[in-house]
Amino acid sequence: MNYELVIDDLNIWQDDESLFRDYFHLNQENVSLDMFLKKYESDPLNLQYALHPETIRNDLTEMQFISAGRNVAIVKHPRYFPLFYHKHGFFEAIYILSGTCTQHFQEKKLILQKGDLCLMAPDVLHGIEVMDDSIILNILVRYSTFMDIFMHTVRDKTQISEFFLNNIYSKKRRDYLLFHTEGDQIIRNYVLDMYLEQIHLDTFSDQIICSILTIFFTQLIRRYKGSMEISGVHQKKQAYESAIIPYIIDHYNDISIEQVADHFHFSRQYCSRLIKDISGYTFSELLTNIRMQQGENLLSFTPLSIENISEIVGYKNPETFIRAFKKSAGCTPTDFRSRINTASQLRIY
Secondary structure, X not given: OOXXXXXXXXXXXXXXXXXXXXXXXXXXXXXXXXXXXXXXXXXXXXXXXXXXXXXXXXXXXXXXXXXXXXXXXXXXXXXXXXXXXXXXXXXXXXXXXXXXXXXXXXOOEEEEEOOEEEEEOOOOOEEEEOOOOXXXXXXXXXOOHHHHHOHHHHXXXXXXXXXXXXXXXXXXXXXXXXXXXXXXXXXXXXXXHHHHHHHOOOOOHHHHHHHHHHHHHHHHHHHHOOOOEEOOOOOOOOHHHHHHHHHHHHOOOOOOHHHHHHHHOOOHHHHHHHHHHXXXXXXXXXXXXXXXXXXXXXXXXOOOOHHHHHHHOOOOOHHHHHHHHXXXXXXXXXXXXXXXXXXXXXXXX
């Protein structure tokens, strides 16, 4: 595969990028605002974004970026798009293919260089600034995808698996992980492979992208765990603190607090307090969260009946599952599946 051709294609200026670039340089060029508006009058949406970035939605959803039935989307971030702070309910990895960019958070900013990869948690307020010819790729990972493609990573107890666990099943969250891969072409080529697979989309592409993504994250840990930067300052954990939530996930469809306590040789009372301290949830709340997450996954990506899904996630009575799901998701499992099936992709940036 000729990766340089892919990079050449990514370097081509798209119409929206040209609009944002021209507006950014408007005061430096001998061009009036009226001339600029006339030139781009056929693109009112991006004109609105350029002139009034405060009107851009700042609470983005999976369905706006990740197509129904897909787990991952790889998006080129438009150059010169105005900085705006936003958050979303999915995981996002920012990969710097060439040049630099600035990743803004509420209380700090990161200057990212070529080869850097910043893995961000859901619901973190942030903004990306690319004000030159740099090429930035956003790898967007559906929230529920964790249950399908990262289960073996959880068992490996790596930093990435802990990052996912903390941000899905714990209230003690980390904003980001940062890897400095510099000129590592192996890492770069995994990203480009996923991008190409998305372009040539067919019925197997999503599965292939998920497989590449799993290897990609594993390679990141293998090659850069010694230089990885983790946001925030956290006390060193005891071994059982990193093992207790993965154990519950592994046995979520048929487990009790007594079984967890026996496995780790704790009293029931101490085990309950420990789970609450680690996750911020009671055992019952945590178990329900895990079951509902898997229920969403099965509803989204399988044709299984509600009754079968109910049994798989640990509810003998389907009505109990339906009530729990409606309380968690705000709709019935049938309505949730219907929304997934009819969702369409809408590009925001």
